[in-house]
Amino acid sequence: RLINRGEGSQVVATIKEFSLQNKACKADPILFALALCCRCSDLATKEAAYKALSDVCRIPTHLFQFIKFAQEVNPNGKGWGRAHRKGVSMWYENYGNKKGGNLLLAYHMTKYKARFGFTHRDVFRLCHIKTSYDALGYLVYYVCHENGQRESDWEMALARREEGLPHLELKKVAALVKVFKDAKKCTNEETMKLMILEHHLAREHVPTDLLKSRVVWEALMRHMPMTAMIRNLGKMSSLGLLESDSFGESLAEEKLKSKDLLKSARIHPFTLLVAHKAYSKGQGELGKLRWQVNPNISNALEEAFYLSFNYVATTGKRYLLAIDVSGSMNAPVMGTPIITARDAAAAMAMVTVRTEQRCDVVAFSGNQEGVTKLSISPQDDLDTVLERISRLPIGSTNCAAPILDAIQSKKMYDVFVVYTDSETNVGSVHPSKALKNYRTTSGNANARLIVCGLASNGFSIADPEDPLMMDIVGFDSNAPTAIHQFVKGNI
Numbered sequence: 001r002l003i004n005r006g007e008g009s010q011v012v013a014t015i016k017e018f019s020l021q022n023k024a025c026k027a028d029p030i031l032f033a034l035a036l037c038c039r040c041s042d043l044a045t046k047e048a049a050y051k052a053l054s055d056v057c058r059i060p061t062h063l064f065q066f067i068k069f070a071q072e073v074n075p076n077g078k079g080w081g082r083a084h085r086k087g088v089s090m091w092y093e094n095y096g097n098k099k100g101g102n103l104l105l106a107y108h109m110t111k112y113k114a115r116f117g118f119t120h121r122d123v124f125r126l127c128h129i130k131t132s133y134d135a136l137g138y139l140v141y142y143v144c145h146e147n148g149q150r151e152s153d154w155e156m157a158l159a160r161r162e163e164g165l166p167h168l169e170l171k172k173v174a175a176l177v178k179v180f181k182d183a184k185k186c187t188n189e190e191t192m193k194l195m196i197l198e199h200h201l202a203r204e205h206v207p208t209d210l211l212k213s214r215v216v217w218e219a220l221m222r223h224m225p226m227t228a229m230i231r232n233l234g235k236m237s238s239l240g241l242l243e244s245d246s247f248g249e250s251l252a253e254e255k256l257k258s259k260d261l262l263k264s265a266r267i268h269p270f271t272l273l274v275a276h277k278a279y280s281k282g283q284g285e286l287g288k289l290r291w292q293v294n295p296n297i298s299n300a301l302e303e304a305f306y307l308s309f310n311y312v313a314t315t316g317k318r319y320l321l322a323i324d325v326s327g328s329m330n331a332p333v334m335g336t337p338i339i340t341a342r343d344a345a346a347a348m349a350m351v352t353v354r355t356e357q358r359c360d361v362v363a364f365s366g367n368q369e370g371v372t373k374l375s376i377s378p379q380d381d382l383d384t385v386l387e388r389i390s391r392l393p394i395g396s397t398n399c400a401a402p403i404l405d406a407i408q409s410k411k412m413y414d415v416f417v418v419y420t421d422s423e424t425n426v427g428s429v430h431p432s433k434a435l436k437n438y439r440t441t442s443g444n445a446n447a448r449l450i451v452c453g454l455a456s457n458g459f460s461i462a463d464p465e466d467p468l469m470m471d472i473v474g475f476d477s478n479a480p481t482a483i484h485q486f487v488k489g490n491i
Helices: 008-020 027-038 043-051 060-072 082-097 101-111 120-127 135-144 152-160 165-185 189-199 208-212 214-222 226-231 233-238 247-256 259-265 269-281 295-311 341-355 382-391 401-409 431-442 479-488
Strands: 318-324 336-340 358-364 415-420 448-453 469-473
Touching: 008 027, 008 043, 027 043, 027 060, 027 082, 043 082, 060 082, 060 120, 082 101, 082 120, 082 135, 101 135, 101 165, 120 135, 135 165, 165 189, 189 214, 208 214, 214 233, 214 247, 226 233, 226 247, 226 259, 226 269, 233 247, 233 269, 233 295, 247 295, 259 295, 269 295, 269 336, 269 341, 295 341, 318 341, 318 401, 336 341, 341 358, 341 382, 341 415, 358 401, 401 415, 401 431, 431 448, 431 469, 448 479, 469 479
Parallel strands: 318 358, 318 415, 415 448, 448 469
Antiparallel strands: none
């Protein structure tokens, strides 16, 4: 609709802003919106969208998904027209201007070889990419002739090329590609270990057969990013890498307890809570993966959970949190079934209490459709909060109740947040009307309401015409980002 109204350029600017400033919870909607702009009939919008392609699609995975979306939104079009071919070709060419240049492109092209039904070879064929005897040209040649054809032309080009930065980059890229080729053919775990340590190879560069090797995983673990390490703790434990008093155990504990790593990785406490629950279970949700739980690793995850509270960005807003304390809160969270709705609500309440200076917490408790104060302090741990919740009598989950209570008590809040399972009842006053009444009586026209149906697969509380109300169906590691951005007014 915005494109049709002639506002396509603003759409592209918003897409670029959300991508570069990490305002988007997931890349999918951003890439889909960009594909719509690239495939529209407005020339100014299309030109701006293709120029933004390199900024929005940071890695090949994003590019492949964008191409897939571009085909889906234009099923009856001409396919790969001139603008589309040029835009995709420029995505590869622009890598040379990024930090890391074509060496980074070589690393990414070999790490993310295929996604969403596309390979780099497919894309090169479709976009008719044109290169010369330079670093990018060598990568195109490598991808299109990966089965071992002669490279005499390139050997001659390397010999003839004049010394200088382009020649140096070409030699470095060619040397790095040789490393990736050797890694692909490697069958010895000690040789693979040395290659990983010297060239910082990723898991995707390791042949499948060697991914069963403890030696290889020990090498991968040394330079593995925090998020990837947390995700693979179960796998590494299944290989015996995290046994008691082992190097792997020591390294995992050191990383998990590192304040600097937790801060730089920006891992939310909710993500660490999920990781702790998943690891402590000793088996994966899917497949046959099993492992012996190491208590020291489990304790390190718990410690990381509490340390990560220090690095959650504050919003500076005034909160009233309302928590459902009914027995049905023991239901698994939709989207994160490893934890219960009660655990998720308690953890999120702790995050807000610890990071925001002004936060009150109430519970839907008692015989009436009202709320009862729930005492949570910044010093409380998760077990303490859960124990207090369990002691409260069950009440009706009337989503308007905390707002009506704030009107009656004349308290000032900027944000109302309701955490429930799938009970999103509406009493005599609808939450949207209660919020409008609160804005009028308090004078705070920007008061917001967020309703989280943690175990729900669909509900509707928010007024579609009110941009300051938000429903969250289910909950996962992206939800805290959505809440933060919504409260700050970014979405």
